Amino acid sequence: xxxxxxxxxxxxxxxxxxxAFYFGTAVGFRLRGQGGPExxxxxxxxxxxxxxxxxxxxxxxxxxxxxxxxxxQRHGDGIAVVALEVDDAAGAYxxxxxxxxxxxxxxxxxxxxxxxxVIAEVGGFGDxxxxxxxxxxxxxxxxxxxxETEPPAGGDGRLLAEIDHLAICVPPGQLAETVAxxxxxxxxxxxxxxxxxxxxxxxxxxxxxxxxxxxxxVLLEPDTSHRPGQIDAFLAQHAGAGVQHLALRxxxxxxxxxxxxxxxxxxxxxxxxxxxxxxxxxxxxDAPLDRLRELSILADRDHGGQLLQIFTESMHxxxxxxxxxxxxRGALTFGxxxxxxxxxxxxRELAATAAAQGV
Numbered sequence: 001x002x003x004x005x006x007x008x009x010x011x012x013x014x015x016x017x018x019x020a021f022y023f024g025t026a027v028g029f030r031l032r033g034q035g036g037p038e039x040x041x042x043x044x045x046x047x048x049x050x051x052x053x054x055x056x057x058x059x060x061x062x063x064x065x066x067x068x069x070x071x072x073q074r075h076g077d078g079i080a081v082v083a084l085e086v087d088d089a090a091g092a093y094x095x096x097x098x099x100x101x102x103x104x105x106x107x108x109x110x111x112x113x114x115x116x117x118v119i120a121e122v123g124g125f126g127d128x129x130x131x132x133x134x135x136x137x138x139x140x141x142x143x144x145x146x147x148e149t150e151p152p153a154g155g156d157g158r159l160l161a162e163i164d165h166l167a168i169c170v171p172p173g174q175l176a177e178t179v180a181x182x183x184x185x186x187x188x189x190x191x192x193x194x195x196x197x198x199x200x201x202x203x204x205x206x207x208x209x210x211x212x213x214x215x216x217x218v219l220l221e222p223d224t225s226h227r228p229g230q231i232d233a234f235l236a237q238h239a240g241a242g243v244q245h246l247a248l249r250x251x252x253x254x255x256x257x258x259x260x261x262x263x264x265x266x267x268x269x270x271x272x273x274x275x276x277x278x279x280x281x282x283x284x285x286d287a288p289l290d291r292l293r294e295l296s297i298l299a300d301r302d303h304g305g306q307l308l309q310i311f312t313e314s315m316h317x318x319x320x321x322x323x324x325x326x327x328x329r330g331a332l333t334f335g336x337x338x339x340x341x342x343x344x345x346x347x348r349e350l351a352a353t354a355a356a357q358g359v
Contacts, residue, residue, distance in 0.1 A: 001095050001187065002087045005214035006163045007133040008055035008142075009246065010046075010081035011321075012068040016060040019077065020047045022315055026263045027323070028159050029056060033142050033149040037062070040146050044068055048142050048149075053162040054248060055142070057081075071127060076318040079243040081131050082124060082166065084215060089134035093120035096132075099185040104129050112137075112144025119143075125168060125178055126241030130186075159256040164249040164326050165207070165216035165334070169234045170241045175204055175221035178241075182208045182217065191216075192333055198340050201229030207334065218334055220244065237318040245311065245322045247334075253308045253327035254287055257295045260325075266313040270296035273348040274341060281341060282306055286329070300337045305330020309338070 013019040023029040032055070033048035035041045043066040046059040059080075061069030071080050086092040090107040097103050102123030110117045115137035124130045141149055170178050182188040188208040195204050202223035209216045222231040234244050250256040257267065275293045279285060282301040285292065287308065292299065297310050306329040314322040326335075 001092045002212070003092075003186065003210040003215055004085045004087070004212050007083040007085040007131070007135075008048075008057055009079050009083065009163070009166075010057040010059055010131070011077060012071040012075075012080040013058050013060055013077040014072050016045050016047050016058040019058045020049060023049055023056065023058070026265045027051075027260060028263070029054075031150065032140075033147040035143070035147040039148060046147070048147055051160050052158045054160060075127065075238050075240070075242060076320055077316045078238065078321050079128065079166070079246065081121075081129050082243075083119075083131035083133050084210075086132050086134055089118040089120050089132040092132045093122065096122050096185055100181075101185050105131075110144045110146055112141050114138040115141035115144050117141070117143055125170060125181075128168075128242065159252075159259055160248045160250050160325070162249050164247040164324075164328070165218055166246055167218045167220060167244045167324075167334075168241065169220050169222075169231050169238070169244045171235055172222050172224045174241070175206060175219055178219055179206045179208055187211060188215075188217075194336055195223070196336055196339050197223075197226065200227045202226040203229065203231050205336075234320055238320045243321060245324050247309075247324040247326050250325055250327050253297060253310065253325055254291055254295065256325055257297060257310055261295070267296055268311045268313060270298060271348075273352070274298075276348075281337070298335060298338045298341075300331065300333075300335040300341075302331045302333040304332040307331035307333075307335055309335045 024031065029049035029051045031047060032050040034046060036045045043063045044059050044061055046057055049056045049058065059068045063069065093107055104123055105121035107118055107120040118134040120132045121129045179190055188210055190206050191209045192207040196202065204221045204223060205218060207216060207218045220231050222229060272293065275289060278299060282299050285299050285306065297308050299306060299308050308327040310325050312323040314320055
């Protein structure tokens with residue numbers, strides 16, 4: 001079994017067209033195809049969006065019984081399928097089920113004039129499944145016969161390059177068993193583990209990665225010995241385990257963030273004090289410091305190099321799923337140093353305000 005990369009992610013959403021408008025207008029994705037009852041996708045409407053090597057499917061149920069409808073009712077809009085490209089979907093399905101994966105959908109073949117795609121599905125975490133995808137022939141044909149493919153209107157904007165990783169929240173006490181599941185069943189390896197504690201909140205995290213290095217899942221679990229924090233809030237609002245954020249890699253984060261801001265994407269703010277000692281913490285950054293400050297872009301360093309990153313505000317009513325933009329300059333980890341740095345910067349800012357007010 002060779003898990004090569006993330007083929008696509010599929011979001012179950014209340015209104016696929018409305019979600020596509022946001023991702024298209026604000027984030028720069030282009031419509032690449034669509035499917036529904038007229039193409040054999042009974043009970044659903046699906047839109048395929050793309051940007052560079054990123055493929056995203058937005059699916060809405062047309063009946064109350066459709067899985068997309070029941071997912072949205074329980075969790076709100078969110079990533080319900082993480083599709084993995086493999087060399088042999090039927091063989092991978094059989095192997096994964098034998099190793100203990102929950103079977104969801106047996107192998108099915110979709111054939112067109114210039115392409116053949118085989119898919120199968122197994123359980124992942126929470127209500128999220130993994131779709132195994134085997135492709136032959138024309139790779140622009142997403143799912144022959146089920147999706148009508150079309151060239152992207154207005155060209156294929158490339159502010160974003162590929163999916164870097166997915167961050168996944170699991171309930172307290174489930175991190176170790178989820179990591180073990182991906183190691184035993186999917187053949188992933190744990191590449192990074194840490195305990196983060198700040199402001200009376202704490203969480204444990206472990207990143208697992210496929211042998212190819214192209215599929216990375218960062219698993220997060222709240223530490224219940226500390227006061228509740230953002231992981232607890234996600235689990236409550238999402239009603240269980242799920243994808244907290246989708247990290248998209250870019251080759252030029254300053255340009256990408258500037259463009260997305262102009263299009264209406266709202267990013268999480270950063271205290272001005274964060275930048276006062278930035279280069280002392282991470283070393284010289286090959287980007288104008290005033291521009292990073294203006295755009296609220298964060299920087300961190302690990303043994304491999306630097307990374308720049310920023311998080312959007314959630315675009316969903318439950319304030320659950322959001323996006324991360326990340327530019328890697330040799331760094332292999334995920335910017336955990338920014339959690340403490342942001343907290344300390346906020347404390348300095350509050351202290352300075354209090355002093356100015358004579359408190």
